[in-house]
Each structure stands twice: as C-alpha cells, then as structure tokens.
Amino acid sequence: MTLEDQHTDYKSLRTITGKSVDWDSLAKDCVCFANSAGGRLLIGIEDGETLPPEKQVVPPELLDRLRKRIGELTVNVQALPSLQHAANGAEFIELMIERSPNVASTRDGRFFLRVGDSCQPVLGDDVMRLANERPGRPWESMDSSVPRNAVDAEKFARFLQGILTSDRVKDAVKEKSADELLTHYGLAQGNTLTRMGVLLLGTTVDRRALGTAPLVQAIKYDERGQKINKWVWDDCALSPVELVDAIWREVPDFRESYEVAEGLYRRSVPAYDEKVVRELLVNALVHRPYTQLGDIYLNLHPERLEVVNPGRLPLGVTPRNILHASRRRNEALARIFHDLGLMEREGTGFDLMYDRLLSHGRPAPVPEEGADWVKVTIQRRIVKPEVMRLVMEADERFQLTQRERITLGVLAQTEGITAREFGALLETEGADELAVWLGRLEAMALVQRAGRTQGTRYFIAPALLLGTDLKLPTTLLRIEPHRLMELVREDLRRYPRSKIGEIINRIGPELSRSQLKRALAELVNHSVVVMEGERNGARYRLAVEK
Numbered sequence: 001m002t003l004e005d006q007h008t009d010y011k012s013l014r015t016i017t018g019k020s021v022d023w024d025s026l027a028k029d030c031v032c033f034a035n036s037a038g039g040r041l042l043i044g045i046e047d048g049e050t051l052p053p054e055k056q057v058v059p060p061e062l063l064d065r066l067r068k069r070i071g072e073l074t075v076n077v078q079a080l081p082s083l084q085h086a087a088n089g090a091e092f093i094e095l096m097i098e099r100s101p102n103v104a105s106t107r108d109g110r111f112f113l114r115v116g117d118s119c120q121p122v123l124g125d126d127v128m129r130l131a132n133e134r135p136g137r138p139w140e141s142m143d144s145s146v147p148r149n150a151v152d153a154e155k156f157a158r159f160l161q162g163i164l165t166s167d168r169v170k171d172a173v174k175e176k177s178a179d180e181l182l183t184h185y186g187l188a189q190g191n192t193l194t195r196m197g198v199l200l201l202g203t204t205v206d207r208r209a210l211g212t213a214p215l216v217q218a219i220k221y222d223e224r225g226q227k228i229n230k231w232v233w234d235d236c237a238l239s240p241v242e243l244v245d246a247i248w249r250e251v252p253d254f255r256e257s258y259e260v261a262e263g264l265y266r267r268s269v270p271a272y273d274e275k276v277v278r279e280l281l282v283n284a285l286v287h288r289p290y291t292q293l294g295d296i297y298l299n300l301h302p303e304r305l306e307v308v309n310p311g312r313l314p315l316g317v318t319p320r321n322i323l324h325a326s327r328r329r330n331e332a333l334a335r336i337f338h339d340l341g342l343m344e345r346e347g348t349g350f351d352l353m354y355d356r357l358l359s360h361g362r363p364a365p366v367p368e369e370g371a372d373w374v375k376v377t378i379q380r381r382i383v384k385p386e387v388m389r390l391v392m393e394a395d396e397r398f399q400l401t402q403r404e405r406i407t408l409g410v411l412a413q414t415e416g417i418t419a420r421e422f423g424a425l426l427e428t429e430g431a432d433e434l435a436v437w438l439g440r441l442e443a444m445a446l447v448q449r450a451g452r453t454q455g456t457r458y459f460i461a462p463a464l465l466l467g468t469d470l471k472l473p474t475t476l477l478r479i480e481p482h483r484l485m486e487l488v489r490e491d492l493r494r495y496p497r498s499k500i501g502e503i504i505n506r507i508g509p510e511l512s513r514s515q516l517k518r519a520l521a522e523l524v525n526h527s528v529v530v531m532e533g534e535r536n537g538a539r540y541r542l543a544v545e546k
Contacts, residue, residue, distance in 0.1 A: 005117055006327070007039040012046050013056065013092070016066060027073035027106050029119055033097040034077045034104035035130065036114035037331055043081075044092030056090040058083055063093065070095075076104040103131050115316035115325045122315070130315055133329075139290045140196040140332045141186055144206070148179075148188045151201040155239060159201060162340045169339050185339075186332040196332055199290070200239045208236040212290045216243060218251050218298040234295075240285040240333070244342060247281055248274065253300050260385045269388075271380050272305060273356045276365075280353070280376055282343045284309040286334050294372075301380075308375045319367040323350050323427050353378070355402050358409025359395070361387035387412040390464055394446055397490075404439040408460075411447060416459030418451075484519045485528075489542065492529065496541040503540070 009029060015022060026041075033039035043066075044052045063081045070079040078098045085091055105111050111122040111130060122130050156178070163181060164174050173184060182188040187197035198206045199213060207213045213236045220229040231251055238246055248254055256271040284296050284307055294310025313319070314327040328334045337343040344352055353365050361382040368375045382388060391408055394400060400408065410425060411417070417425070419434060428434050438458075441447040446464065450457045484507075491506055492498060504516050520540060523529035532539045 006114060007033075007037065009033075009039065009041050009117070010045045010047055010049070011041055011043045013044040013052075013058070016043060016062065017059070023069050023073060024106070027070060027077075028110070028112050030070055030074055030077050030079050030095075030097050031104045031106055031110075032112045032114040032119040034074075034100040035112065035122075036099070036327070038099035039097055039114065041095040041097070042092060043095060044090075051086050051088050052090040052092040054088050054090055056092065058091040058093055066093065066095065073107050074104060075107060076100045076102045103127075113316045113327075115321075115327050120316050126315060133289070133315060138331070140194060140330055141189070142195045143189065144193050144195045144198045144202075144210070146193045146198050146202060146206050148182070148191050148193055150193065150203065150206065151197070152203050155201050155242075159241075159340075166339055166341055168341060185336055195290075196330075199333075200241060200336065204235065204237045207239070212293060214240060214243065214285055214288065215295045216247060216298065217295050218247065218300065220253065220300040221302070223302050241337070241340065241342065243285060244278055244281045247298070248278060251298070251300070258381070260382055260388075269360075269382060272378070273360065276353050276356050276378060277305070279343070279349050280305075280307045280365075280378070282337060283307075283349055283376075286337050286343060287314065287329050289329060292372075303381060304377055304379050306375055306377045308373055310373060312372065313367075313369055313374055319369055321427055322367050323354065351402060351406070354406045355409075358413070359388070359391040359405045361385055361391075361409075361413070363413070364410070384413055390460075394444075398440070398444055401439055403437050404441055407437045407439070408441060408446060411458055411460050414459075416457050419453070419456040419458070422458055481519060481522075484515070485523055488516070488519055488523060489528065492540060492542050497532065497539045498541075499537075499539055 011026070011029075015026060029041060033041075044056060044058060046053075063083060066081045067079065070077060077100060080096045080098075082094050082096070083091060084094045103111065111127055112119050113122050113130065114120075160178055160181065163169055173181075176184055182193075182197065186194055187201060188194060193202060193206075195210060198210055215234040215236075216232070217234070218231040219227055222228050231247075233243060233246065254272050254274070254277055257268045258271060259266040260269050288296070288309050289311040292311050296310070297306070297308040299306040299308065313322070314329045316327050317325040334343065343349060350365070350367075357378060358364055361384045363379050363383060366377045368377070387409060390412055391400075391405055394408060395405060407426070410422075422428075423434055426434075426437055428437060438447065442449065446460065447458055448461060450459075487507055488503065491503055495502070495506065500513065500516060500520065503520075504513060507516070520529060520531070524531050524540075527543050529540050530543050532541065
C-alpha cells in the first residue's frame with residue numbers, strides 16, 4: 001500500500017462507525033477526488049499506517065450504508081466501496097471515486113478540490129474557473145480524426161526507443177507491441193490518434209491543425225530593455241518532447257559561463273544550470289492549458305531569465321504554495337514525460353529548482369501569476385559564491401537530503417531569519433513541518449538557533465562561510481560502528497597526525513571518548529590507522545596517506 005498522495009487518502013474505521021460519525025467530512029473528501037483525477041479512500045487504516053489494526057472486522061452492512069450516504073450527501077460523485085483484506089488478515093474498505101465528467105459538490109453547495117495530499121475548498125470566482133477547466137473529457141484524450149497509422153515514423157521510433165530504454169518503465173509495459181503502446185499511453189483510441197497522439201507523434205501538418213500546439217519565442221534584451229536577438233519555434237515541426245532539447249541546444253546564452261573567485265583561484269560556472277532550465281521548459285510545456293492559445297516566451301535579460309507561459313496555474317496551486325502543492329493539468333502528458341526521464345516525479349520539479357539554485361549561491365526561483373499568464377524568474381549570476389562552497393563541502397561530508405540543502409542555501413544567503421519568516425519562505429506551518437526541513441542541520445552544527453517559539457532565529461555561524469577549507473563536524477549521535485570508522489578515516493585523511501581529542505571535536509562532541517577509542521583501536525588492529533606515541537600524547541594517521 002502507498003502513503004497518502006494525490007490519489008490516495010486514509011481514514012480510520014471510526015470515521016463511519018463511531019458514536020459521532022462525520023459523514024460531511026467523508027463527503028467532502030469524495031468531492032475532492034471527483035473534481036480532480038479520481039482516487040481512493042482506504043477506510044480502516046489510520047493516518048501514518050500502511051495496514052489496518054490486526055483482527056479488524058468490517059460490518060457487512062457498512063458497505064451499502066456507505067454507498068447510500070455518499071449518494072445522499074454529494075452531487076455528481078460516483079463512489080464504489082469494496083471489502084478488502086490486508087496482508088495481516090484484517091479487513092478494510094476501499095472506496096473508489098471516479099473522476100466526475102461534471103463539477104462535483106456537496107448537497108449543501110460546497111466545492112472542493114484535491115491538491116497534493118490535501119483537500120482545498122473552491123470559493124468565489126474559482127467555482128466558475130473549475131467548471132471552465134473541466135470538460136467532460138480531458139483535452140489529451142479527445143479524438144483528432146487523424147488515422148492511427150498516420151504517425152511521423154521518426155518521432156514514433158524515437159518514442160519507442162525512449163520507452164524501451166527507460167528505467168522508469170515496468171518490464172510488462174516494455175513487452176507490449178508498438179501498437180499496444182499507443183493505446184497504453186493514451187496516444188490512440190480505436191482507429192484514430194488522440195489529440196495528445198498528434199501533439200507528440202503526428203506530422204507537422206496535423207500538429208499545426210490542432211491550433212494549440214506550443215509555439216516558443218526566446219527573446220534577448222540588452223541593459224536598456226531593447227531587443228537584440230530572437231529565436232522562434234513556430235512551425236509546429238517539433239513535438240513538446242523535441243522542443244526541450246532544441247531550445248537548450250539552439251539558444252547560445254544557455255551555454256555561457258563566467259568566473260567566480262575562490263580564494264587565490266577562479267572557477268568557471270555556467271550562466272544557467274541545465275537541469276533548472278530544462279525543468280522550467282518541461283513545466284511550461286506539460287502544465288500549460290492546451291485549450292488556450294498563446295506562445296511560451298523565454299525573456300533573456302542580462303541578469304535574469306523569465307519563462308512566461310499562457311494560462312494560469314492549475315486551480316488550487318498558487319505562487320505561495322507551489323513548493324508543496326501538486327496538481328497536474330495534463331495527466332497523460334506528464335506521465336509520458338516522466339517515463340521518458342524528462343521530468344521529475346509528481347510534485348518535485350520546483351523542489352529540484354530550489355535545490356539547484358540555492359545550493360549554488362543563487363536566489364530561489366520567483367513564480368508570479370497574472371490574469372492569463374504564469375511567469376517564473378531565475379537569476380543568471382551567483383550572488384554569494386561562499387554559499388556554494390559551504391553547501392558543496394557540507395553535502396560531500398554529510399550526504400545532505402534535498403530539503404537540507406535547500407534550507408542550508410536559504411539560511412546561508414541571509415544573516416539569520418525568524419521561525420515565522422522561515423516558515424513563510426518555505427511555505428510551512430508549525431514547528432513540526434519546519435523541523436522536517438531543518439533535518440539534521442542543527443545536530444551537525446551547520447545551523448544554530450537563538451530565542452524561542454515564533455521568535456526563534458535560525459542562522460549559520462559566519463565562520464562557516466569564510467574560506468574554502470570548512471572545518472565542519474562529521475557525524476551524529478547513535479552512529480553505527482562501521483559508519484563511525486569511515487568518518488574517522490575521512491577525518492584523518494583531512495587532518496593527519498591528530499590527537500583523539502582533536503578528532504572528537506571535529507567529528508562531534510556528543511560522542512563518548514570510549515566510543516571513539518574503540519573505533520580507532522579497530523582501525524589500528526586492521527592496519528588502516530597508525531598510532532604514534534602513547535597514552536594522552538598518542539596521535540593517529542592513516543597507514544597509507546592519500
């Protein structure tokens with residue numbers, strides 16, 4: 001079983017069997033899934049668990065009662081409950097909710113939408129927007145009237161090759177025939193291609209006939225805002241998959257670099273991170289509304305890149321929650337891009353951009369939304385080279401998680417921020433969510449804090465941002481013996497002929513001296529480390545220093 005996500009939610013059996021049954025909450029969740037892409041409620045499994053309580057039994061009459069009450073409390077919701085048995089033998093209910101062809105609501109006229117793993121209300125003008133954005137059939141699956149065999153042979157061959165060599169595609173899918181893959185990915189239905197099939201695999205003439213195939217303009221400006229160069233992809237010869245490579249390859253600014261001072265040396269860094277630019281292009285092509293006309297613009301200014309896409313963000317996603325919210329406008333198209341290795345899994349694209357930019361000393365991407373456009377801006381130059389050195393050194397030493405790198409990059413670019421400011425910047429609520437982003441950074445002495453509650457101030461010791469040889473600690477509490485020995489070896493490689501006290505100060509004062517002595521003794525016994533001197537005067541070095 002999976003954890004909660006865009007398509008799955010867990011509910012306790014007490015939700016529908018206790019003394020105070022909350023049918024309204026259950027109806028709201030069903031409306032959320034019906035207005036999104038459908039989903040399932042696993043009733044009988046507690047939040048945070050993957051199995052129901054042992055020996056749990058579902059009353060037989062509960063399924064009919066559930067079906068009846070959901071029908072009474074909702075409009076345009078089709079919910080199908082079934083009894084399931086878990087691996088531990090306990091029973092639970094799987095309530096499947098189909099995507100509604102019309103806007104779903106509760107009987108009292110409330111509208112909700114599933115965004116990521118949460119249910120959000122739809123209010124005011126957004127109700128009309130929800131109705132306008134949900135045709136009975138998604139644009140991707142609409143019939144194009146183009147014969148099934150009228151694909152571009154070269155594009156089809158490249159698509160098949162990409163699927164067959166992808167490590168994201170199951171073997172059972174790779175075993176399908178070429179014709180079966182067209183149906184499997186929603187590129188064809190019956191004897192004709194779908195509109196998505198024409199978009200990705202059709203001929204230039206058929207793609208142009210769609211009317212909404214993406215057209216891209218890259219425009220370069222000088223310091224005064226005057227246009228000095230332009231690249232255009234407006235002939236519909238390329239599919240969205242091919243456009244990503246073509247744009248990256250044909251715009252020379254994306255391969256420019258400049259030098260950054262690092263002490264006595266200078267380091268050449270790219271003007272734009274390739275992964276970030278590709279992710280921006282993929283987002284623009286995958287998440288745009290294909291029922292709306294409008295070009296994609298890449299505005300190249302001397303100090304920044306702006307990617308402007310027609311249409312607004314998917315309903316429920318805003319510039320403020322974009323780092324956490326996850327809602328695909330074109331599900332089938334996103335699936336193909338993911339399987340071809342062109343985009344990250346659901347909900348992680350902006351995480352990747354935050355990680356790459358912040359950990360390289362650049363500001364975070366800035367999303368903006370207008371009446372009929374979305375713009376994301378990234379900066380060309382590194383603002384603080386010392387941040388890049390710090391994050392690289394810390395990541396090499398501790399193998400930081402993506403969220404830890406993002407947090408370290410955010411704090412390193414400020415002189416310290418409060419918990420409230422930090423939460424607003426990372427779009428988190430409460431100390432628990434903030435702790436997830438901080439991860440191990442405080443335990444590793446990379447991040448420090450002062451104050452209490454919302455006035456708590458997080459900051460990085462200024463000494464860590466000075467110089468390239470950062471003397472960071474190298475381990476944590478409750479470390480496994482083999483990991484501790486590996487960290488000792490790394491420490492001695494950097495600081496040969498060290499005393500045990502010096503080693504423990506760098507590795508972590510929280511470790512007991514006896515624990516470190518046992519690790520050193522083991523390394524000496526295996527001739528990995530050499531001990532020079534005796535007792536308190538003993539010093540240690542690697543047997544073969546590199």
